[in-house]
Amino acid sequence: MLSRAFDKFFDSDSAGGILLILSAIAAMFAANSALQPIYDGALGAYLSITINDDGLSKPLILWINDGLMAIFFFLIGLELKREIMEGKLKNPRDVVLPGAAAVGGMAVPALVFAWFNWGSPETMAGWAIPAATDIAFALGILALVGTRAPTSLKVFLLTLAILDDLGAILIIALFYTANLQVEYLGLALIPLALMLVLNLRGVHRVAPLILLAIVMWVFVLKSGVHATLAGVVAAFLIPLKDRWGKSPLHSLEHALAPYVLYLIVPIFAFANAGVVLSGLSMGDFLAPVPLGIALGLIVGKQVGVFGITWAMVKLGFARLPHGANWAHIYGVACLAGIGFTMSLFIGGLSYEDPALLNHVRLGVLSGSIVSAIIGYSVLMLASSQEKAPEAAAQPAE
Numbered sequence: 001m002l003s004r005a006f007d008k009f010f011d012s013d014s015a016g017g018i019l020l021i022l023s024a025i026a027a028m029f030a031a032n033s034a035l036q037p038i039y040d041g042a043l044g045a046y047l048s049i050t051i052n053d054d055g056l057s058k059p060l061i062l063w064i065n066d067g068l069m070a071i072f073f074f075l076i077g078l079e080l081k082r083e084i085m086e087g088k089l090k091n092p093r094d095v096v097l098p099g100a101a102a103v104g105g106m107a108v109p110a111l112v113f114a115w116f117n118w119g120s121p122e123t124m125a126g127w128a129i130p131a132a133t134d135i136a137f138a139l140g141i142l143a144l145v146g147t148r149a150p151t152s153l154k155v156f157l158l159t160l161a162i163l164d165d166l167g168a169i170l171i172i173a174l175f176y177t178a179n180l181q182v183e184y185l186g187l188a189l190i191p192l193a194l195m196l197v198l199n200l201r202g203v204h205r206v207a208p209l210i211l212l213a214i215v216m217w218v219f220v221l222k223s224g225v226h227a228t229l230a231g232v233v234a235a236f237l238i239p240l241k242d243r244w245g246k247s248p249l250h251s252l253e254h255a256l257a258p259y260v261l262y263l264i265v266p267i268f269a270f271a272n273a274g275v276v277l278s279g280l281s282m283g284d285f286l287a288p289v290p291l292g293i294a295l296g297l298i299v300g301k302q303v304g305v306f307g308i309t310w311a312m313v314k315l316g317f318a319r320l321p322h323g324a325n326w327a328h329i330y331g332v333a334c335l336a337g338i339g340f341t342m343s344l345f346i347g348g349l350s351y352e353d354p355a356l357l358n359h360v361r362l363g364v365l366s367g368s369i370v371s372a373i374i375g376y377s378v379l380m381l382a383s384s385q386e387k388a389p390e391a392a393a394q395p396a397e
Contacts, residue, residue, distance in 0.1 A: 017140020019262060019350050020340060023269035024365065031274030043271055050106065057216070064271045065348055068264045070217055070231040072341075075260045077235025078253040085240050088159045097309060097318035098159035104308030105160065105336050106131040106167050109300030113292035122287050126350035129360060130296025130367065132342030134262060135161040136224045138335045141372050149331075150323030150385030157332050161307070165267070168342050172226050176349040180224045188219035195237040202243035206252055209238060265341055272344045275361040285366070289356060293343070293363025298370050301337035306330050327382030334378055337371030339364050 048057035050245040058066070083089040109130035117123040133156070142149060142157055191212040198209055213234035221227035240250045284290065309329050312318045320329065347360035 005146065016187045017137045017143075019266045020134075020137050020140075020269050022339075023266040024273040027270045027272070027274040028277070028353060032277050036276075056221070061271055064268055065345065066221060066227045069268060070228045070347060071256070072260055072264055072268070073169070073229070074213070074231035074235045075163075075226040075253065075256050076169075077232035078238060078249055078256070080162060080166060080232075081236050081238070081240065082249060082253065082333060083159075083162060088155060089162070095159065095163070097312055097321075097377050098353075099332075100312050100318075101156075101161050101305045101336075102160045102163040102167060104304035105133065105301050105333070106164060106304070108297045108304030108307070109296035109337075112296040116288045116292035116295070120288065123193075123292075123356070125291060126293070126356075126360065128168070128175065128297040129343050129347045129350060129364070130293045130300055130339060131164075131171070132134070132168045132339045132346060133161045133164040133301075133336045134338050134340040134342055134368070135165065136265060137338045137340050137368070137372070138375075141335055141338065141376050142379070144376060145383065148230060149328060149379055150321065152321035153324050153328050153332060155323045156324070156329075157335060160336060164336070165342065169229065169232055172346070172349065173229050176346070177225045181222065184219050184223035185225065188216050188223060191216040191219070192237075193232065196235065199237045199239050202239050202241065204242040204244065204246060204248060206238065206248050209234070209248075213237075264281050268341060268345070272348060273361055273364060273365065280362070284359065284362065287359055289359040290363035290366070293339075293347075293360065294367035294370070297337040297339050297343070297364070297367030299372075301371065302330070302333045305333035305336045309333070325382065329383060331375050331379035334371050334375030337375070338368045340368045343368070 027039075028285045030036065044059045045060040046057055046059050047063055050057060080089075089095055110127050113127050113130050114124065117127070137389045138157060138161055139154065142154060195209055195212045195216070198212075203209070211228065216234060217227050217230040220230040238252060240247055242248055285294075306329060309318075310326075313320055320326075344361065347357065347364065351357050351360065
């Protein structure tokens with residue numbers, strides 16, 4: 001009975017979002033209780049893998065953010081390649097509306113953040129924090145609405161979030177690379193080239209590709225380019241079809257997804273969502289960083305996603321998803337303001353000051369929670385209003 005309940009929970013679309021919430025709550029409890037020294041000490045503990053004093057030596061928090069998140073980005077890369085080759089991103093016409101909405105949903109929040117942090121080079125580094133959307137969290141909230149929302153709405157949100165993640169990957173590559181060491185970047189080309197050869201030959205076994213991807217990850221990490229990008233590049237070199245017509249990419253994505261969704265992302269959330277509440281005042285909520293992030297997620301995403309979608313439809317460049325109305329689109333625009341995983345990740349790349357990182361967590365959590373509540377409420381209201389006329393139109397028995 002208990003095992004069936006667990007299976008039903010993990011098979012639901014909302015499971016990933018619920019685990020993220022529980023992980024964030026656990027992190028906040030650990031950061032604001034007697035467990036704080038243990039929590040901070042564990043995340044700051046160094047783990048080293050070296051040979052003759054040469055190798056990797058990083059605190060646990062960076063092994064999580066650089067290592068485990070590389071696997072997260074690897075899965076995103078697999079999903080992107082599949083969608084581009086045979087899915088929702090294959091037909092350019094299907095990408096126009098959610099693609100434009102994704103661009104608006106990244107640009108406007110960044111502008112909102114910049115408005116509050118203009119003139120401060122130290123805090124302006126976080127301009128991209130509210131530009132991100134958390135796929136698992138947003139789809140999890142939409143899943144709670146259930147069949148009351150049209151299926152096309154999930155496709156629209158999923159495509160928007162995937163393109164949003166692609167934009168976040170490009171932002172990390174272009175703006176969050178420091179102290180570039182070209183020699184290590186050159187060394188990373190060796191496993192990359194070998195992976196390309198195996199890909200072109202349509203190999204079936206993924207183990208050699210994974211080993212080469214790990215080597216490439218190490219070299220990219222040492223080069224100064226953020227190592228999570230190695231995960232995306234490696235994913236695009238996994239063959240969609242092997243020489244026998246089978247799909248190593250599908251198999252790997254299917255096998256990896258549960259571990260990423262139910263283990264890696266919750267671990268990341270637990271390690272990065274620990275807002276220290278002690279000593280916080282209303283002034284902290286109104287500081288430029290948390291205010292810029294929160295309003296970027298709440299207001300910027302709504303204006304960017306809904307505004308661009310409205311303009312594209314009214315100008316005749318696209319049509320609303322089948323069965324969806326403007327209230328549905330507004331609800332999705334609100335759900336796009338759930339930044340969480342990606343926003344916390346970019347925040348960690350933006351700042352090193354613990355006080356600023358605490359402000360990042362404060363802004364991301366408050367903005368994401370408000371966006372989730374508004375989005376869920378709007379979608380439930382839109383669905384109930386649609387059903388009311390239908391019920392009234394049915395003849396009484």
